[in-house]
Amino acid sequence: MLWTTLLMSVREIRRNTLRSLLTMLGVIIGVGAVVVLVTLGKGASAKVEDDIAKLGNNLLIVSPGASRRGPAVNQAQPFERADVAAIRREISGITAVAPAAQKQSPVVVGNRNWTTLIVGTTPDYMVVRSYTMKLGRSFTDSEASAGGAVAVIGETVRKELFGFQDPVGQQIRVGRVPVEVVGVLSEKGQAAMGQNQDDIVMLPLVTFQRRIAGNNDISSIYVSAAEGRPTILVQSQLESLMRQRRRPSGEDDFNVRDMAEIAATMASATGAMTALLGAIAGVSLLVGGIGIMNIMLVSVTERTREIGIRLSIGALPGEVLLQFLIEAVVLSSLGGMIGIVSGLTGGWFAARSLSVPFVLVPEVVVVAFLFSAAVGVVFGILPARRAARLNPIEALRHE
Numbered sequence: 001m002l003w004t005t006l007l008m009s010v011r012e013i014r015r016n017t018l019r020s021l022l023t024m025l026g027v028i029i030g031v032g033a034v035v036v037l038v039t040l041g042k043g044a045s046a047k048v049e050d051d052i053a054k055l056g057n058n059l060l061i062v063s064p065g066a067s068r069r070g071p072a073v074n075q076a077q078p079f080e081r082a083d084v085a086a087i088r089r090e091i092s093g094i095t096a097v098a099p100a101a102q103k104q105s106p107v108v109v110g111n112r113n114w115t116t117l118i119v120g121t122t123p124d125y126m127v128v129r130s131y132t133m134k135l136g137r138s139f140t141d142s143e144a145s146a147g148g149a150v151a152v153i154g155e156t157v158r159k160e161l162f163g164f165q166d167p168v169g170q171q172i173r174v175g176r177v178p179v180e181v182v183g184v185l186s187e188k189g190q191a192a193m194g195q196n197q198d199d200i201v202m203l204p205l206v207t208f209q210r211r212i213a214g215n216n217d218i219s220s221i222y223v224s225a226a227e228g229r230p231t232i233l234v235q236s237q238l239e240s241l242m243r244q245r246r247r248p249s250g251e252d253d254f255n256v257r258d259m260a261e262i263a264a265t266m267a268s269a270t271g272a273m274t275a276l277l278g279a280i281a282g283v284s285l286l287v288g289g290i291g292i293m294n295i296m297l298v299s300v301t302e303r304t305r306e307i308g309i310r311l312s313i314g315a316l317p318g319e320v321l322l323q324f325l326i327e328a329v330v331l332s333s334l335g336g337m338i339g340i341v342s343g344l345t346g347g348w349f350a351a352r353s354l355s356v357p358f359v360l361v362p363e364v365v366v367v368a369f370l371f372s373a374a375v376g377v378v379f380g381i382l383p384a385r386r387a388a389r390l391n392p393i394e395a396l397r398h399e
Contacts (some may be wrong), residue, residue, distance in 0.1 A: 010330065020331060023295045026288025027335030027375060028342060033369045034278050034285075035343025036350060038364045041274025048270060050357075057126060058225035059259040060235055062087075062239035062242065076253040078217035083245060087221065091237050093229035098125040099218040102210055107157065107201055108173040114160040117200050118174055120208020128224040136168040136183030138202055147206035152183040154198040174201060177211045204211035231258050285371060288335065296328050296383035321385060328380020329373055336372025340365055 014020075064076035084099045100121045106113050119125070122144050126132075139150045151172065158167055167181045188197040209216050225234045238256045247253055344360070351358040 019295065023291055024288070024331055024335030024338065026284060026291045027332050027372050028288075028339040030282060030285035030288050031336050031339025031372050032343035033348060034282055034368050035340055035364060036347045037277040037345035038274055038361055039344070039359060040350055040354070040356065041270060041277065042359040042361055043276070043351050043354075045270040046359055047356045058227070058229070058231055060221065060225065060238060061224045061257045061259070062221040062233060062238055062254060063257070064219070064254055067205060075156075076245075078219055078220065079221055080216065081240070084218065084221055086241060087223065087238065090241055091223070091234065093226045093234055093237075094223055095226050096124040096127040096222075096224045098122050098128045098222045099205055100125060100220045100222060101205065101213055101218055102220075103213065105175045105212065106162065109170070111162040112161050114157060116154075116157050118203060118208065118212060119200060120203050120205040120212065122205055125202065125222065128222040131188070132186045134184045134186040135166065136181070138183055139202075144204040145206065146204075148178070148204055149179045149207060149208055150182045150204065151179040152185060152202040153181055154185045154200040155187040156196055156198040157201055158184050172201075174203065175212060179203065181205070253390075285375055289332070289375035292328055292331055292376060293379035293382060295331075295388070296324060296380055298325075299324070299383070317389065325377065325380050326385055328383070329376035332376030332380075333369070333373045336369045339372065340368055343368075 062079070064078055078101075079099065081099065084097060086092075088097050091320055098121050102114060102117055102119045105118045106115045107118075123138050123141060126138050133152075136152075138152055139148060142148075143150050151174065153161075153167065153172075161167070161172065162170070167184060170181050171178050172181055173179075184200065185200070185202075190196055194314065203217075205210070223233045223234065223238065235256050235258050239252070242254050242256070243252060344365075348358050
């Protein structure tokens with residue numbers, strides 16, 4: 001009986017194809033919008049996590065200046081090499097520590113010049129920031145301690161100054177200081193905050209301090225926590241150590257940023273926004289359900305005489321109710337399937353245009369389909385009950 005009722009429902013839907021398509025439109029738009037928005041939201045969250053991961057594995061950044069606005073920001077002194085040595089000596093559960101000082105400066109090769117970020121650091125910077133070499137090598141510990149005139153450049157700098165030439169072994173001038181290019185970094189792209197991580201020239205810290213900056217200041221200390229070591233524990237140790245060394249009895253004039261915590265916060269904010277937009281899009285499903293109920297009520301009115309004939313020749317009220325209920329569910333389910341296909345297609349194109357990864361969320365697809373079917377049940381029950389309760393005699397008299 002169920003199969004026969006299903007075939008009858010499909011036949012009635014096909015008999016009014018245009019009306020059926022217009023009825024399903026609300027469900028199609030609702031389901032499609034939910035799938036697109038959730039897919040884009042998940043893709044945006046994945047991009048945020050990936051961009052922050054590009055900054056380095058288990059990375060913590062120690063910077064001068066309080067984490068809030070106030071007098072301590074202006075009075076904060078740069079770090080010293082002794083601070084870096086103390087972190088290496090006293091903090092447990094870390095794999096690498098890299099001091100860094102930086103400034104913007106023009107870099108010149110022949111008649112070409114390019115203004116870029118100059119970073120003075122140690123070989124450990126490659127570890128904490130997850131940089132790898134594309135050509136050549138990094139500078140060595142001996143070159144770093146002796147202040148060797150060597151440099152490692154990013155891919156953007158290579159393209160701007162050397163084009164398709166191999167820069168390894170060639171001389172560049174950083175400001176007024178000639179240095180030899182010993183390596184080229186592999187491309188990393190933009191970080192989460194928008195900065196180009198390939199637009200960089202790395203020099204040994206001693207070289208930078210003596211010949212570029214003219215001082216011994218260290219503007220940041222990058223710390224990489226060991227795998228499996230909670231970064232929040234390392235952060236607590238760093239804050240305690242810096243507090244002892246810099247201001248034992250005053251306010252902190254430094255801050256420690258945990259990239260994992262920042263990534264979690266940004267992903268949580270993106271997820272909340274995705275849920276909100278998905279809920280707003282879900283409202284159109286209710287509108288689609290009201291459209292289905294409206295059309296089914298019209299259908300009951302149009303088919304009153306047909307219903308009276310079925311009831312008069314022995315059809316039970318439950319069978320009539322089931323027929324109209326199945327019609328409503330088929331309409332909403334078909335709309336849901338079309339909406340899912342449209343949403344996935346639209347989500348894929350939207351993800352490509354926004355440069356975010358396309359993340360398929362099977363749970364959302366399943367829930368969207370089940371919700372669309374539920375809309376058919378909820379909004380189809382009233383017209384179905386109205387049809388089942390018709391008096392056969394009065395229905396036969398209906399013109």
